[in-house]
Amino acid sequence: MSATIRTVLGDIPPEEFGTCDAHDHLFISSPTLPGQELDDAQAALAELDIFAALGGRAVVQWTPWGMGPRTEELPGLSRQSGVHIISATGMHQAKHYDPGELERLHGGLADLFIRELTNAPVKAGMIKVAGAYHRLDDHTRHVMAAAAEAHHATDAPIGVHLEAGTAALDVLDLLCGTHGVAPHRVVLGHLHRFPDTRIHRQAAEAGAFLAFDGPSRVHHGTDWRMLDSLAVLAEAGHAHQILLGADTVTPTARSSADGPGMPFLLSGLRPRIERELGPELASAIFTENPARAFAVRWRQP
Template identity: 75%
Template sequence: MTVMSGMSGMTEMPGMVRTVLGDIPPEHLGVCDAHDHLFLRSPMLPGQELDDPAAALGELTAFAAAGGNAVAQWTPWGMGRRMADLPELSRRSGTHIVAATGLHQARHYDAAELARLRDSLAEMFVHELTEAETRAGMIKVAGAFHHLDHHTRHVMAAAAHAHHATDAPIGIHLEGGTAALDALDVLCGTHGVAPHRVLLGHVHRFPDPAIHRQAAETGAFLVFDGPSRAHHGTDWRLMDSLAALVDAGHAHQVLLGGDTVTANARSTADGPGMSFLLTGLRPRVERELGADVATAIFVRNPARAFAVNWRDTLH
């Protein structure tokens, strides 16, 4: 598949995207919400669980009606992913779903359970990517605010090991959008992960153009997500951030996602939800940055970011 003709830094991207219904060619992924949640549960978010398959189907159906074809669910292991429900949701909504393995911050888990898993994380990630009944297509890790704590570094080491065994991309939850360069230094510098296999999530929450540019210069993908998160107060800076990256020649590394984490944030409730990416943001990207940039962000870039030359050997 030839992508982004006429834009710098683009090459043919081989591999397959692993969805919950099986592997598909990257060019079949289509219009993609590159970071969202259909299901999510955490003791840190009491009463805010996303745990209703019917509501998830309604949100996917609304997204598809707006022109969406694919959603990457970044909910990792142990946070109520409902992996067994994802294939049927994909079939019924007609949308591709890329699921995640990996771990979030330690505070989202029982300490005894984390201790039990400590020495087998890489094996668990590889199993979920290559052998599970419903397979993940990416690995999720998470940083702390302005730093990488011991838990993060341990999970990143396991994620890097699993990446080298499978080639699966690694998505990073950047707390408050911070520590992007630290995360790249650990994953890419210490553990040898190629930067173009890394997706930096929540970069919009720390809208520093110099940091964005430095991260993009490594080759990593930058994921601007969370129009459902009004309390972050950074949506109004989104277009400036995107324009700065496009002007610097990094249009081929930008992704957009909804990051819907509460029921009220869904389009079928009171929030913008997944469909807002296509009914609200995409038209504005087209108007201000051009149709080719919009197609790159929503179609060509996700196809490259999630395409994998799959391997299944843990060394």
């Protein structure tokens, strides 16, 4: 069976995916960010249109279950913009949810993830999970076990929010060591927030994809070290494992609100990477690596 990428308009071959923002949000909401929801479809379309005009062809929305992903609106946005969109299932940290809802779903998380990956009106193409700050709490461990079960049933990739970029090796030990997920099916996110290049190299040596996602976010004091981190990985032979995404999570971060937003990846970062690290690395990061990271030999449980 050939590997395909599951977009909101259906499965496509990896070679059709194109230049990709590998971690972003068109819609998202959380009680931790009251009044800062991304819930405007026209604003999402405007961001996609600017991204497409710069050569962008694909976006991976990491908004998981229960955080306002507005999944039903994604196919229309994809058709109107011409941009491929991957939707996510999964679950974030407990603080983003009502405790009663978490209790209700506790025993059925894997079934929920599998259903959204294989049997929903708009199917997800990845699973999103999240670690805690420098540790894996009980909620994280439970969600990751369910994600691993769903992965084994479907082969879907698992994207991991690393809180402040921490606990990367603990996550790999849990998902890959304890639960048997193949390392190349894991995408570790937010590594630039904890710019320890030794840990980055160890995670890459284990076989995971490494996502540096959020350079458009305001007040991230480590962003200036991102290109140095990419250079270290490339020089160590891991250029084929690097991904980049904008991770826009508030309206003010969008380009339409004078933030860098999704377009900054192609208008700001890509030219710098091409100039300072070489066009081959830029092509790998923005096109070749995402196509491999999100291509799946889908199984139907």
